[in-house]
Amino acid sequence: MNVWIAIGATFVSCYLVKLAGLLVPAGVLERPLVRRMAALLPVALLAALTAQQTFAEGQALVLDAKAAGLAAAALALLLRAPFLVVIATAVVVTAGLRALMG
Template sequence: MNVWIAIGLTVVGCYAVKLAGLLVPAAALQRPLVSRMSALLPVALLAALTAQQTFSTGHELVLDARAAGLAAAGLALVLRAPFLVVVAVAVLVTAGVRALGW
């Protein structure tokens, strides 16, 4: 029964967030600060998620093969490689570092 209560609260919370977004006045969304923040917020969230997934396992900070793959992907991006090449480089470097046992 507790699981269904959690599901119900989650549904209500998601609906409330959607409703709150729809109720924001258009004038508030057209302000320059809000426009800049809405353009940069997805990038910041993606960077935070990438860092969290790369440098942590559970409750510990780690520096392992994933960090090498991320660094290689960053280098590929600096060199203006296409997206699929960036992903392939990250995968290959991560697999290579893990194969070497580092």
């Protein structure tokens, strides 16, 4: 029963957040600070998620094949590789190291 309460609370809170977004006056959204924050927030959230998924294992910090894949992707980005090449590089390096470490 507690699971259904949590699902209901999540549903209601998501609906209220979406409704609050619709009620914000247009003038507030046109401010330079709000525009800058709206542009940078997704990048910051994605970077935080990437770091958490790469370097965390439960409560511990780890340095494994995922970190090497991320480093290879960063290097490919520095070399101005196309996006699909960056992703493929990360996948190949991560899978190769996992196969070697076995």
